Amino acid sequence: MRVLVTGAYGFIGAHIVAGLGAAGHEVVCAVRGGRVDSRFPGLSAIACDMADDVHVEDWLPRLKGIDAVVNSAGILRKRANDRFTAVHEQGPLALFRACEQLGTRRVIQISALGAASDGEFIASKHRSDATLATLELDWLVLRPSLVYSVRGSYGGTSLLRGLAALPGVLLLPGKGEQQVQPIAAEDVGQAVVAALARPAFAREFVELVGPEVLTLRDYLFAWRGWLGFGPARTLAVPGWLVRIGAALGERLGSGPLGQTMARMLERGNVGGAQASTQLQESLGLTPRSLLRALTETPSEVQDRWHARLYFSLPLLRVSIALLWMGSGLAGWLASAAEVVAVVPDASLSSGNLLVLARLTATADLVLGVLLLLRWRSRLVLTLMLLMLLGYTLGIGIGWPGHWLDPLGGLLKNLPLFAVLLVLLATDERR
Template sequence: MRVLVTGASGFIGRHIVHALARDGHEVIAGVHRASPSRDAPGVQSISIDFAHLLKSLDWLPHLYGVDAVINAVGIIAERRNSRFDDVHRDAPIALFEACRRAGVRKVIQISALGADDSAFSRYHLSKKAADDFLATTDLDWSILQPSLVFGPGGQSSALFCALAALPVIPLVGDGGQKIQPVHVDDLTRTVLRLLKSGAPARLRLPVVGPEPMTLRECLGVLRNWLGSGEAHFIPIPYRWLLAIADRLGAMTATPFNGEALRMLQRGNTGDPDILSARLGLRTEGLASALRNRPGTSAERIYARLFFIIPVLRYALALLWIWSGLTSALFFPESESLELLAATGITGSAAPWVLYGAASLDVVLGVALLTRFHVVLVGLLQLLAMLAYTAVITVSLPEFWLHPFAPIAKNIPILIATLAIMAAEKR
């Protein structure tokens, strides 16, 4: 079967693509930026931008020769060019209408548990709008509503593991929020089952673990899997966290936003017997799935660095900004010009070099703070630090012996910059 998978570069989409290819299907992987050189056997990637394919005619060229469509696109937070209504509602509706026009009968929509009549968040409401439209068509549709999906490469898995690895684990209130995690392999098995000939269609199926567990229990299981020792929890009032999450969500696109926290507080559970009754599939619980795959040293290290890397990026960004502002505004200009004179820079060129270098520091700091081309900015910072260090080493070597170590400090800063660049490439 020739299958178009949208959102193929995302966590769920990647696993679906790999499962389809292993099962012998011909896969068209719809990704934001196609890279044919990285295509696996049986997989062809094409560029698809959900923010712009908002009419059915836009989709028709992508459906030529396609037998089935799986929509796995989803965002947990809005960005400037990715809005819930575009990505979750308008583009999928246009895709489903295009499937009807092109004669593509089989459509599987990866929605979300909670996208139902009780939905209140823009995330769930936008998902529900696309689900409801698909349900009005005469296509052989299936709407899968997974709970929290865990597995290798998942953002939610990484976040929860990072929380579980902290010396003291913060909880939302008492941590009694109910969730029902499902492994990504169980979700892909469900997709493969629905693609088989004679599979039931026109279903809304919750895809959840075998039983609910509290947030506290979930984090305890993950901590045990990571081998991080006994768990110590600290409850944080929900209203405090909500105030912080609302402000963060208004400033930047982050999974820790008010809507996500409200959805967690409401709970996220479903009936696993529905999937069993309709498709004969049973899902595996979190503890059982993790017990069968022990955590690796790389996973343990990543969990411990999850929060450190972004904090390190912010710290370095502020260091560059403060360095530039101090040079331009606070440190006596006369002393700065004396230092420049010691390097051979005098006359009318000196102020230009002084304020030009200060401006460069601020620009590089702001770019790092806003995560603008982090690898390129990191490279420029490395070059700037090496240039500064070389000039001072030649002209003012005594600064290597200064008690405040103004030059020696460049060594750990260089290494920290390389760490941030490496994490960004990942």
């Protein structure tokens, strides 16, 4: 079967693509830019953008020769041109209507388990589900609970791994008694494969959940044990403090920490009493328990690095941004006499030295602010690295005495090179 998968390179989408490929289906990845992901070198890709492709005519050419469609595109929060209304509703509706027009009847929608009151992420997904249900298609809506993978993580699952890996302490909202029913991403992929193999099972809403209900506390301790970290004290974080952190994350951050995730965890994220039975009877699927999934795949040192670095890397990024901003402010506040005092034997005039100091200070300020805002961070980090190299070579060759500065002087640039290289190497989100 030739299957078009939107959002194919996302955390859930990639596992769906892998499952379909393993089952012998021909997968066409519909992604921004139409690039072929190096993880799937043998697959074809076409360009699409759910934020812009909101007309039926946008999708008709892409559906030629397609037997089924899986829509796994989604955003956890709105940003730039990505809006919930477009990405979760208008774009998918155009796709679904194009399927209806061309006769591509099998459509599988990856939605989300939760209540509309949890936030616009859930609400917009459910509105899209309701619209799909009105169309003359063999649709199926899959609503997964908390999705994890032992082989990697992204977004909220990375956040929870990071919490599980904190040194000596386990921070829990309240007492950590919120309930979750986690399901492996690989099992989500198998659910899609099973759905395509059962075309008669259609026009249903299916809750994708694991076989057991866990408290958030038990879920985090399971991951902590798998990562190989020792016992930890639990520390209850008051609800009001969790809500403040979620509000700040919603407004200032770009990661998973936000009000939607906070509400979902506060209310719990579990399926109905018959969810597991429906999965077995309708799709022949028995998802693995978290303990079984963890036991089947032992952790590696890279897993521990990633979990421990989850909170360390943002702190490192912020500290570098503040250092660059502080350097810029110092360059602007320094007087002409102070600038000349740094390089008293300079061949440049004091006026030219002051101009040079102001220009480099401005560059430092701009780069520091851009890094703090995460604007094209790979480019910003590369420019920082080049500036640092320029400072070090220029001053080190022109005024070599600064290498012997008793306070470290140019020698302090060496660890900064290493820090910038680490930030560049870990900048990828997926």
